[in-house]
Amino acid sequence: MTQAHALMVQGTTSDAGKSTLVAGLARALVRRGLRVAPFKPQNMALNSAVTTDGGEIGRAQALQAVAARVAPVTDFNPVLLKPSSDIGAQVIIHGRAVANLSARDYHQYKPTAMAAVMASWGRLTQAYDWVLVEGAGSPAEINLRDRDIANMGFAEAADVPVILVADIDRGGVFAHLVGTLELLSPSEQARVKGFVINRFRGDISLLQSGLDWLEARTGRPVFGVLPYLKGMFLDAEDALADGAADVTADAPVLRVVAPVYPRVSNHTDLDALRLHPQVDFRWVGPGEVPPPADLIVLPGSKSVQADLVWLREQGWEAAILRHLRYGGKVIGICGGFQMLGRTLGDPHGIEGRAQTMAGLGVLDMDTVLEREKQLVNVCGHLCLEGAPTVRGYEIHMGVSSGPALATPAARLEGGRSDGARSADGQVLGTYLHGLFDDPAALAALLRWAGAAGELQHVDLAARREADLDRLADAVESAIDLDRLMAAAGDD
Known part of the structure; x- marks a missing residue:
């Protein structure tokens, strides 16, 4: 079996849309008849799920498995960190808790964690047509570059092409993208194939001059601009989503x-x-x-x-x-x-x-x-x-x-x-x-x-499926998938 094609989605910030974009891409590629696996080398989250092989992975990877229509397994998220304090976390490797470590001690443990990441990576790339990788936070966190296994450290080790996603709804999207790219090393910059802009509202023609500037400034394409999808209700990776504090019913019982x-x-x-x-x-x-x-x-x-x-x-x-x-x-x-x-x-x-x-x-x-x-x-x-x-x-x-x-x-x-x-x-x-x-x-x-x-009938699984299909529709409409797949090496 030939090795899978791979693409890594990294974000300019936390909550830029990495998890959502991977889920949408997974469903879109599955619609094309491809076997797709999600992968997040290292996740830090308190929302988790139990896998079919009896381990524990981040909730976002379980959702991405649903998007890819595959059963969740521990290889999809080989390293999961569950914070127990501001400076320490339970370390879960291949679905099993192995230690409770301070941030400093975990830094020393990272080579062991990286070995687990690469073992899972090897298995997945032999079993699927595509592996879609999600980064964590931002690759431009200078203080986290040493022994990095979550972003460019993994991408360099596994030789995976990268796209950067940024959330325009937060403002400063061009600064986020250009600034992130500038803070990467030359070899890491060469790995970035282009950009996706997430959560855009309004008339896209008014954004075009900015997209043209970004492409001219960086020499890299904008593969697409995803719209702001109101009412999307997908499993949160960790923190409570913005606007999740109150859900008021019109006629509550x-x-x-x-x-x-x-x-x-x-x-x-x-x-x-x-x-x-x-x-x-x-x-x-x-x-x-x-x-x-x-x-x-x-x-x-x-x-x-x-x-x-x-x-x-x-x-x-x-x-x-x-x-x-x-x-x-x-x-x-x-x-x-x-x-x-x-x-x-x-x-x-x-x-x-x-x-x-x-x-x-x-x-x-x-x-x-x-x-x-x-x-x-x-x-x-x-x-x-x-x-x-x-x-x-x-x-x-x-x-x-x-x-x-x-x-x-x-x-x-x-x-x-x-x-x-x-x-x-x-x-x-x-x-x-x-x-x-x-x-x-x-x-x-x-x-x-x-x-x-x-009582009205509420089916969470059906709603999740409908929203994943809606997300995939948006991905297929807004993103040039053929160009993106070609940039990731699918000739």
């Missing part, structure tokens, strides 16, 4: 709030709630008073004890207990589930200082963080009216036990139970990420939380 604690993880679990036209959903950030609601959802956390301390400091413990006294409902997912118990122990110091602290005490259970992370895709039925099917995945290091688990939230295939429900029926906790994704499970949970009347 349920008010839902969730705290944005410092190490919130897999917040995409709540995307189906945000999408639902009858749910008035709100993320509540630091310094904000928790507003009245029918349902409070505690999402996952990478540092459960630290985020529990934050919850208390922000007044959430009192707000949750008051909410329950007045008949409200609470759902905890993964780390949020662990917070709901009597105690949360970390005897091995996995998340910081070895200690045990009191939980919120609304579920009769205790949780201990263990060294081995649980990674599994699951399917089963919710223990609610109608026993709707629920599908999801588990990513957690905590093991929970106690009387509350005798009344589970779900029965899983293989005879295993998951989660817990309180005796008064007001609290539900689960380890299942993706809890709300199945339309029947979403409807059942909304009804459990108090929604009355007829």
